[in-house]
Amino acid sequence: MAISRRRPTSADVAALAGVSRTTVSFVLNDRPGANISATTRERVLEAAAELGYHPHASARGLAGGKSHILGFVLRQSPEQVAGDAALTETLRGLATAARTAGFRVMVEPLDPLDGSYEDLLRAQHADGIVVSGPRIDDRGLATLARDGFPIILQGSLPGISVPSVDIDNISGARDAVEHLIGLGFRRIACITNAPLAYTAAQQRLQGYHEALGAARIPRDDRLVAEAAFDAASGHRAMAGLLAAGPIDAVFVASDVVAFGAFAAIREAGLRVPDDISLVGFDDIALAAFFDPPLTTVRLPAFDLGLAAGTALLDRIAGRPVPDRTLLPTELVVRSSTAPSKAEVTRPTN
Numbered sequence: 001m002a003i004s005r006r007r008p009t010s011a012d013v014a015a016l017a018g019v020s021r022t023t024v025s026f027v028l029n030d031r032p033g034a035n036i037s038a039t040t041r042e043r044v045l046e047a048a049a050e051l052g053y054h055p056h057a058s059a060r061g062l063a064g065g066k067s068h069i070l071g072f073v074l075r076q077s078p079e080q081v082a083g084d085a086a087l088t089e090t091l092r093g094l095a096t097a098a099r100t101a102g103f104r105v106m107v108e109p110l111d112p113l114d115g116s117y118e119d120l121l122r123a124q125h126a127d128g129i130v131v132s133g134p135r136i137d138d139r140g141l142a143t144l145a146r147d148g149f150p151i152i153l154q155g156s157l158p159g160i161s162v163p164s165v166d167i168d169n170i171s172g173a174r175d176a177v178e179h180l181i182g183l184g185f186r187r188i189a190c191i192t193n194a195p196l197a198y199t200a201a202q203q204r205l206q207g208y209h210e211a212l213g214a215a216r217i218p219r220d221d222r223l224v225a226e227a228a229f230d231a232a233s234g235h236r237a238m239a240g241l242l243a244a245g246p247i248d249a250v251f252v253a254s255d256v257v258a259f260g261a262f263a264a265i266r267e268a269g270l271r272v273p274d275d276i277s278l279v280g281f282d283d284i285a286l287a288a289f290f291d292p293p294l295t296t297v298r299l300p301a302f303d304l305g306l307a308a309g310t311a312l313l314d315r316i317a318g319r320p321v322p323d324r325t326l327l328p329t330e331l332v333v334r335s336s337t338a339p340s341k342a343e344v345t346r347p348t349n
Helices: 010-017 021-028 038-051 057-064 078-082 087-100 118-122 139-146 169-182 199-214 231-244 255-267 285-289 301-317 341-345
Strands: 069-074 104-109 128-132 151-154 164-167 188-191 249-252 277-282 295-298 324-327 330-332
Touching: 010 021, 010 038, 021 038, 069 087, 069 118, 069 301, 078 104, 087 104, 087 301, 118 128, 118 139, 128 301, 139 151, 151 301, 164 169, 164 301, 169 188, 169 199, 169 249, 169 277, 169 295, 169 330, 188 199, 188 231, 188 255, 231 249, 231 255, 249 255, 255 277, 255 285, 301 324
Parallel strands: 069 104, 069 128, 128 151, 151 164, 164 324, 188 249, 249 277, 277 295
Antiparallel strands: 295 330
């Protein structure tokens, strides 16, 4: 029978280095203000390396007053998070920022109708949190902000005094719809990326309305449908719009939702872009390889996570953070949009 090797302890490190366990704790937890010479510090580090000793994470947190964990709270159900194709790059950016300061990232998917994330901070499971996809009905966020906990919004929420790192949703959506208007379309529908309780969904819808207004195209709320992050909701929304009347083009405020809209268009015997031009939002990896390749609004997902993580680390360290950081988007034109047939066949003078 195999005998498991005993895990080295701080007492073993102390014995090998010839110091007290308190000194070992101060050195390995980098306790500020500890009066320890460089020679002693080096001896402790060498002993720990020789023994293969790593401080227990919970004990280290208690000793240093920090967990060295950044919480990443997603205001979506686990199923919705699993279908979020842009999340991987955002999380990679956040983790990159965390590692530069010796932190790790804990992901907490939280259905907006179930549960709270307040204990992540109050019980010191995390030193700070990034809240992705804030909702206007999030009362817990206001309470944590009032109590001074380190929080960064990945998104925005009016009336909450918390630094925000976001993309320019309004401008990105406006660019998408202006592209469709420039192709000669006037009856343009919109499918939101999420329920309008989410501020990002509100902002992308605002960009849609602003583009129509600038082109003097009358607003028609019958051409707007809500989705809920996933392709299935996009399919339902598109099917409902098609059943309500003719549509020339559609702006879908999420690529994943747009894939469901594609399916509904095809099931109705229509083709993209021959019968309906379609623009998405996010530019996820699959967008360029769809059939036809998707015209979409590219958001800098990695940079968004990196900026949010950097801002949160600054907040935890007590460094100043801008109230609002906006990252630009870019319209990527592919084959899912084409000039309106009416525009193409219009006689020239």
